[in-house]
Amino acid sequence: MEKAVLTVIGKDTKGIIARVAMLLYENNINILDISQTIMQDMFTMIMLCDITECRVKFDALAENLDDLGEKLGLSVRIQHEDIFNSMHRI
Amino acid sequence: MINNHEIIETIKMISEENLDIRTITMGISLLDCVSDCCDTLCEKIYDKITRYAKNLVSTGENIEREYGIPIINKRISVTPVSIISHACRDADYIKIARALERAATQTGVNFIGGYSALVHKGYTQGDKRLIESIPQALAQTERVCSSVNIASTKAGINMDAAAQMGNVIKETAYLTKDKNSIGCAKLVVFANAVEDNPFMAGAFHGIGEGECVINVGVSGPGVVKSALESVRGMDFGTVAETVKKTAFKITRMGQLVAQEASKRLGVPFGIVDLSLAPTPEIGDSVAYILEEMGIEKCGAHGTTAALALLNDAVKKGGIMASSYVGGLSGAFIPVSEDAGMIEAAMCEALSIEKLEAMTCVCSVGLDMIAVPGDTKAATLSAIIADEAAIGVVNNKTTAVRIIPAYNHKAGDIIEFGGLLGRAPVMQVSKYGSDSFISRGGRIPAPMQSLKN
Known part of the structure; x- marks a missing residue:
């Protein structure tokens, strides 16, 4: 299974999760885990997704999420899980 | 499973503290x-x-x-x-x-x-x-x-x-x-040039190297500076530990990128160069790390000791994070490419003499230093000889990348733009070294060379 971490950071507003989840659904991505919290005064949502069957290339997916973030006035980024594993686990 | 705190830490390093991979070479x-x-x-x-x-x-x-x-x-x-x-x-x-x-x-x-x-x-x-x-x-x-x-x-x-x-x-x-x-x-x-250095301008593919290889240089002075902010006032053991832990994380990024690049390009992975390479951007400065340790302005007394600690801790932290470490590995101190160094040189806290001392304990040498355009060739040669002596005797790489800025005098600022930044023109000694340089020949290898 190929996994990616999606993070949304910024000011809280209505429909963030709904819109992000919709975009993921449209691209055939399964959400494995989700958590949201207020960290250092910022709304922070972290999702672990299964991108194995994603319909589009990673590039395109990241771009779509960028666009969505811009619309919502938030930072939405998706990164391959390996970057976190390699930095924090031996 | 990675926890949220770790995820946010990584993202903060990249988005706020300028963590990046400096080069894939x-x-x-x-x-x-x-x-x-x-x-x-x-x-x-x-x-x-x-x-x-x-x-x-x-x-x-x-x-x-x-x-x-x-x-x-x-x-x-x-x-x-x-x-x-x-x-x-x-x-x-x-x-x-x-x-x-x-x-x-x-x-x-x-x-x-x-x-x-x-x-x-x-x-x-x-x-x-x-x-x-x-x-x-x-x-x-x-x-x-x-x-x-x-x-x-x-x-x-x-x-x-x-x-x-x-x-x-x-x-x-x-x-x-x-x-x-x-x-x-x-x-x-x-x-003592190295054969696998990924950083410019000194990179070349040594003759002991293979057909084709991928080397990666990491960076991240901003991340180290930020980590040290959380241990203000604590002793040097704590400072060194903090730098080591941060260097480990930075290097892991380099290792990951190097392995991926190597796999995707079908080219063997050479080395990760564990370097703290500054850029002129605010918050990406090696000088600021030294100042965070308690030096009022980079170049003041204590700077060499602070740099020695930093250089050593970066290597100790990074060495376990990568399977092959090489290149120059350490802290770079290019004046024009480091916002803190530029400031320090402009207020005359930092001189060429102090930089020379710092090169004894950092990864390379006198780097991106502008000197007056009328500096004599023999003086430049003598600066080169001084640096070479430090490298030869201490068994380390040293280098000189110096710019005698045509038509400029000490105190001027010259702009290069981009990663090369801007350089305050620094004063060199007004006394000559002409007769010394005109001797020619070779200074014999020191005792350190006779190890066999």
Whole structure:
């Protein structure tokens, strides 16, 4: 299974999760885990997704999420899980 | 499973503290391009580089996108040109430099290193001709970088080469005077040059290297500075521990990117260079790390000790994070490329003399330092000899990348733009070293060389 971490950071507003989840659904991505919290005064949502069957290339997916973030006035980024594993686990 | 705190920490490092991969450098051997005809040589060089590095930039960009970590530069290093051009009966070195430039433009890399000669013990005819051509080559190209190794712990210091390099630097400054003598920013004079350095301008693909290799240079002074902010007032043991932990994390990024690049390009992974490489951006400065340790302004007394601790802790932290560590590995102190160094030089807290002392404990040497345009060639040669002596005696790499900025005097500021930044023109000693440099010959290798 190929996994990616999606993070949304910024000011809280209505429909963030709904819109992000919709975009993921449209691209055939399964959400494995989700958590949201207020960290250092910022709304922070972290999702672990299964991108194995994603319909589009990673590039395109990241771009779509960028666009969505811009619309919502938030930072939405998706990164391959390996970057976190390699930095924090031996 | 990675926890949320760790995820946010990584993202903060990238988005706020300027964590990045400084460079993916593809080393390419050009030994099989040798020909006795210069045109054939140039053609072979161009063909081989563009064939091997065809996907280098796009692969770098894909990795950047997928992992969400910026990879600032994609570069190429090649076998020192003096070695592959020896057989040419009609060697036209500028033609070779232009072939390298064309290959760099075609592949989309911003720099190509290896217009180099290794003359630590003596010159061959080819070395001599290549070194003479450096000023023109750098003036007529934009992406070609040059380096000359003039000393080693095993061989001593080639003082003829040190003397010649003073003149070469002056001439390069003159020929690129319309662009603030920027040619000199692409020219490094080494002692104990390493064969797998991914950083420019001193990168070349050593003759002990394989056919093609991927080397990666990491960076992240901002991350170290930020980590040290959380241990203000605590003792040096804590400071060293904090730097080590941070360096470990930074290096893991480098290792990941190096492995991915190597896999996707089908090229063996060489080394990760554990370096703290600053940029002129605020918050990406090595000087600020030293100041965070408690030095009021970089260059004040205590700076050398602070840098020694930093340099050592970076290596200790990074060494376990990567399977192969190499290159220069340590903290860089290029003046024009470091916001804190620029400030310190402008308020005269930092002088060339202090920088020289700092080079005894950092990873390289006198780097990106502008001096008055009327500085004599012999004085530049003497600065080179001083640095080489530090490298040779201490068994480390040292380098000089100095810019005698044409028509500028001490106190002026010269702008290079981009990663090369801006350099305050620093005062050199007003006393001469002419008779010392004019002696020529070779300073014998020190006792440290007799280890067998």
